[in-house]
Amino acid sequence: MVSKEMYELGAKRSVIRELFEYGKQQAAIVGKENVFDFSIGNPTVPAPECVKEAMIELLETKKSDEIHGYTSAQGDIEVRKGLAEYMNSTYKSELKADNFYMTCGAAASLCITLKALTVNSEDEFIIVAPYFPEYQIFIKSAGGKVVIIPADTEDFQINMDLLEKAITPQTKGIIINSPNNPSGVVYSEKTFKNLADLLKNKSKEYEKTLYLISDEPYREIVYDDIQIPYVPSYYENTIVCYSYSKSISLPGERIGYILVPDCVENSKEIYTAVCGAGRSFGYVCAPSLFQKVVLKCLGKTSDIGLYDANRKLLYDGLSKMGYQCVRPDGAFYLFVKALEEDAVNFSENAKKFNLLIVPGDDFGCPGYVRISYCVDPEMLKRSFDAFQKLRDLYK
Ligand code: PLP
DSSP states (O other): OOOHHHHHHHHSOOHHHHHHHHHHHHHHHHOGGGOEEOOOOOOOSOOOHHHHHHHHHHHHHSOHHHHHSOOOTTOOHHHHHHHHHHHHHHHOOOOOGGGEEEESHHHHHHHHHHHHHOOSTTOEEEEESSOOTHHHHHHHHHTOEEEEEOOOTTTSSOOHHHHHHHOOTTEEEEEEOSSOTTTOOOOOHHHHHHHHHHHHHHHHHHTSOOEEEEEOTTTTOBOTTOOOOOGGGTOSSEEEEEESTTTTSOGGGOOEEEEOOTTSTTHHHHHHHHHHHHHHHTOOSOOHHHHHHHHHTTTOOOOHHHHHHHHHHHHHHHHHHTOOBOOOOBTTEEEEEOSSSOHHHHHHHHHTTTEEOEEGGGGTOTTEEEEEOOSOHHHHHHHHHHHHHHHHHTO
16 A cells, blocks of 8 residues: 555656657657657756866865765755855845755755645645646645645736735745746846735734745846846745756756745744754755855856847747747746647647647646747757747647
């Protein structure tokens, strides 16, 4: 006997994974060059040179236990100190090593944070469509309840009226993600200000702390001089979940952190609960070598210009064909209105031209498809003919 719930979760692949696997099968039949796989968000731009240099230096100069041994459960103290200094010089924050807990990427950061905050099964966490589908799984697994607010398809910012209605005395927190997967939208200053005001007012009204969980794996992947703010400067009760999966193209190395700044109410208590949640999951001592690698790469990113070139090519190309695209200011996704109401069917039709695009339904936003453009630019250029054929199917 196994847990039915866990069995079902394990047996069911995500739509993204389904498409990705389908793409591999199709490639064997029609040739890799004839499959246009825009399904998965796996960075294709190489990790910056500092990653390789740091690895070589560490491997050549450090003793085995210094780079492969256990670090403290919350992460190496020098790494966390370095992170605090980097954040302080970048954002004028006043962070210390003990505000950081190193993790195996944003997924672990979110799971630990949610587990640390969830007191009982009545605790509600609000997610804003379109959202990263795993949020629902993470919240349920922490023992909380998922509350979804529908997408504001006007501009894909947060609809504050809907959010206000969704906040109840049971609300524990809200997860936001900017730059956003799947829309590519970056929340505006106005959104952050309005969100902070609303959360402050509601905290007062219900006499409880509402936590903002800011999921930021795409923080540095922004275009046209857009800056992502330090979210706790808008709203103090913010816990940041970060990852190096996208910014320096290390998704397989599983490295990130949780930041619990001192300005969060009862920050020490929360940080201790984060350590406890990490312990209860066995998520202690994030990969030791890569903790030290990221310390040597602070402030570096992969070549965002390469994603930017793909973004322009795709946005301009598809817009010219008559597709309605949400303007992406960050991340590496283009969110496009399906040419029929049923985006699942639209995605099925796209497969006829070996075009693999993900229906928005699983992101809580039916009627749209996500195109992940962290792909080879040559593949992108070759795909235009298929996009045109898909367009013509709906004429
Ligand atoms: N959050 C968002 C919005 C993501 O897009 C992803 C990965 O695609 C994650 C979290 C998980 O990131 P990680 O690979 O660092 O666990």
